[in-house]
Amino acid sequence: MREVTLxxxxxxxxxxxxxxxxTRVPHxxxxxxxxxxxxxxxxxxxxxxxxxxxxxxxxxxxxxxxGAGKSSTMRMIGCVSPPSGGELxxxxxxxxxxxxxxxxxxxVVPQDDTLDVELTVRENLLIYxxxxxxxxxxxxxxxxxxxxxxxxxxxxxxxxxxxxxxxxRRLTIARSLINEPDILLLDEPTTGLDPQARHVVxxxxxxxxQQGVTLILTTHYMDEAEQLCDRLVVMDGGRxxxxxxxxxxxxxxxxxxxxxxxxxxxxxxxxxxxxxxxxADRTEVxxxxxxxxxHDGDAALDQVRRLGLEPLASLVRRSSLEDVFLRLTxxxxxx
Amino acid sequence: xAAVPAAGARPSVAGPWGMAVRALRxxxxxxxxxxxxxxxxxxxxxxxxxxxxxxGLGTLVDQHGTASLGGxxxxxxxxxxxxxxxxxxxxxxxxxxxxxxAVKWQQTYQAAVATPLRPGDLYRGHxxxxxxxxxxxxxxxxxxxxxxxxxxxxxxxxxxxxxxxTGLAFAAPLDAFAVTPRNDQPFNVVFRFGMIPxxxxxxxxxxxxxxxxxxxxxxxxxxxxxxxxxxxxxxSGAPDLIGALGHVxxxxxxxxxxxxxxxxxxxxxxxV
Numbered sequence: 001m002r003e004v005t006l007x008x009x010x011x012x013x014x015x016x017x018x019x020x021x022x023t024r025v026p027h028x029x030x031x032x033x034x035x036x037x038x039x040x041x042x043x044x045x046x047x048x049x050x051x052x053x054x055x056x057x058x059x060x061x062x063x064x065x066x067g068a069g070k071s072s073t074m075r076m077i078g079c080v081s082p083p084s085g086g087e088l089x090x091x092x093x094x095x096x097x098x099x100x101x102x103x104x105x106x107x108v109v110p111q112d113d114t115l116d117v118e119l120t121v122r123e124n125l126l127i128y129x130x131x132x133x134x135x136x137x138x139x140x141x142x143x144x145x146x147x148x149x150x151x152x153x154x155x156x157x158x159x160x161x162x163x164x165x166x167x168x169r170r171l172t173i174a175r176s177l178i179n180e181p182d183i184l185l186l187d188e189p190t191t192g193l194d195p196q197a198r199h200v201v202x203x204x205x206x207x208x209x210q211q212g213v214t215l216i217l218t219t220h221y222m223d224e225a226e227q228l229c230d231r232l233v234v235m236d237g238g239r240x241x242x243x244x245x246x247x248x249x250x251x252x253x254x255x256x257x258x259x260x261x262x263x264x265x266x267x268x269x270x271x272x273x274x275x276x277x278x279x280a281d282r283t284e285v286x287x288x289x290x291x292x293x294x295h296d297g298d299a300a301l302d303q304v305r306r307l308g309l310e311p312l313a314s315l316v317r318r319s320s321l322e323d324v325f326l327r328l329t330x331x332x333x334x335x
Numbered sequence: 336x337a338a339v340p341a342a343g344a345r346p347s348v349a350g351p352w353g354m355a356v357r358a359l360r361x362x363x364x365x366x367x368x369x370x371x372x373x374x375x376x377x378x379x380x381x382x383x384x385x386x387x388x389x390x391g392l393g394t395l396v397d398q399h400g401t402a403s404l405g406g407x408x409x410x411x412x413x414x415x416x417x418x419x420x421x422x423x424x425x426x427x428x429x430x431x432x433x434x435x436x437a438v439k440w441q442q443t444y445q446a447a448v449a450t451p452l453r454p455g456d457l458y459r460g461h462x463x464x465x466x467x468x469x470x471x472x473x474x475x476x477x478x479x480x481x482x483x484x485x486x487x488x489x490x491x492x493x494x495x496x497x498x499x500x501t502g503l504a505f506a507a508p509l510d511a512f513a514v515t516p517r518n519d520q521p522f523n524v525v526f527r528f529g530m531i532p533x534x535x536x537x538x539x540x541x542x543x544x545x546x547x548x549x550x551x552x553x554x555x556x557x558x559x560x561x562x563x564x565x566x567x568x569x570x571s572g573a574p575d576l577i578g579a580l581g582h583v584x585x586x587x588x589x590x591x592x593x594x595x596x597x598x599x600x601x602x603x604x605x606x607v
Contacts, residue, residue, distance in 0.1 A: 078449055104347065116441065133349060133451070134343050
């Protein structure tokens with residue numbers, strides 16, 4: 001949107017202002033930009049030269065399996081890990097020299113909650129807010145609001161230790177918002193939570209997104225990425241292998257539908273050879289299933305049956321980011 | 336015009352010590368939950384040592400003449416040295432597992448460096464807390480000495496800051512070290528082969544001249560001997576100025592080394 005507006009100004013400016021002036025305006029909505037960003041630990045390369053931009057108000061995701069370099073990237077953005085190469089600009093500042101000033105405007109939800117379990121819910125927010133130099137009065141007012149938001153108001157004076165994983169994660173989210181950050185960083189926000197707790201966290205994050213909070217998150221759950229991210233990059237082996245909205249990625253790298261077939265173990269291999277003869281765009285043979293990437297799943301199933309194959313089970317579904325990942329890397333996300 | 340936000344409504348970045356005070360607040364918040372329990376040991380430990388060693392063993396020692404102790408009772412000999420040793424114990428206890436817990440088991444340090452605080456601010460903040468603990472414990476110790484009737488000179492008031500410096504000469508380097516190990520094994524080594532031998536052989540319980548000559552330089556090199564010697568001298572009246580300055584300079588030098596190392600070791604561990 002912003003670019004369109006600027007272009008229009010150039011065209012419609014009647015030359016009352018010089019064109020050069022417009023182009024020199026740094027894009028005000030770019031909050032983070034990385035160029036060739038790299039992180040090495042000794043001889044091991046965790047992040048291998050990645051480029052990305054984060055814009056105000058969007059929810060941006062890094063999707064990839066464990067070890068893809070997502071957390072290392074997050075730590076560099078969080079200014080707790082100096083880049084080994086490339087350029088990283090956050091809120092117009094340099095993370096190496098302006099770490100404290102940048103961190104003052106970030107909210108961080110780390111993979112491990114890092115709460116002080118000996119203190120109460122309220123004390124955790126108080127201490128954390130004081131780290132930012134906020135006054136007690138301001139913290140008290142925000143604590144009431146934030147605990148309401150994450151549905152922890154009744155537990156405000158309870159010790160953190162006995163809280164469930166889901167409640168601890170919600171407290172960590174409340175804590176990350178105490179300084180009213182410009183950008184919220186979430187590293188695997190629902191890893192380790194049970195399905196119900198995950199949905200509560202997703203709901204809260206979705207509300208934040210609706211309120212216009214800029215989110216940047218890592219995940220190895222495709223459903224999380226699909227639900228929360230406006231735009232994402234797929235990472236593998238320290239590199240970005242694809243970029244786009246979940247819809248764009250699926251349209252670009254997968255078919256409309258997927259036919260999943262399950263055969264008896266004894267027939268699995270033979271069936272895999274036979275289905276190669278169908279008109280599927282692509283087939284993937286997994287250890288327990290065969291995936292056919294097709295436009296029309298039901299039609300493909302008929303075709304499979306006409307080849308004389310009778311699967312134990314079959315499922316026709318829409319393509320997902322999991323399929324995108326499989327296509328791009330040849331591996332499944334959660335392996 | 337937008338309203339000017341109230342002070343403290345926006346995150347701010349302060350100078351190194353201002354940031355350290357923010358880190359200190361966390362230790363104070365934790366201590367507020369546990370101080371009652373800690374007070375018992377702060378009071379009980381000196382009472383037990385002064386009672387058992389000073390009065391019990393001391394009665395036997397005094398029967399054989401106290402010339403080698405400078406003509407004073409064993410209790411009066413022991414008490415000021417024990418004060419410096421107690422400072423060491425407080426400092427060692429505060430500088431190892433609490434730091435290790437914060438960086439390894441609870442990762443509360445990792446939470447703190449995600450805020451404007453830097454690793455060095457955490458180090459300095461914890462050292463400030465250790466200083467407060469030492470101050471509290473040493474004032475209590477002096478009170479117990481008075482109750483045992485062994486404060487022999489008003490100069491012993493200066494024993495409190497000297498004991499605090501002695502404690503910090505252990506805390507500053509050990510705190511810097513405590514963020515580095517990947518398991519807690521080194522701490523047992525420090526306790527068993529560092530603190531306990533120092534406690535026993537640095538002149539607290541008997542004059543160091545009782546040790547073989549070849550091993551005495553080891554005692555001279557440890558901060559505890561300097562603290563013990565100066566505290567004992569202060570309890571006997573105005574100390575020799577040059578000697579006192581020497582002891583204090585040594586302690587300050589060790590603290591300065593720690594202060595230089597701490598921000599680096601913390602950074603290496605927390606900003607990888």
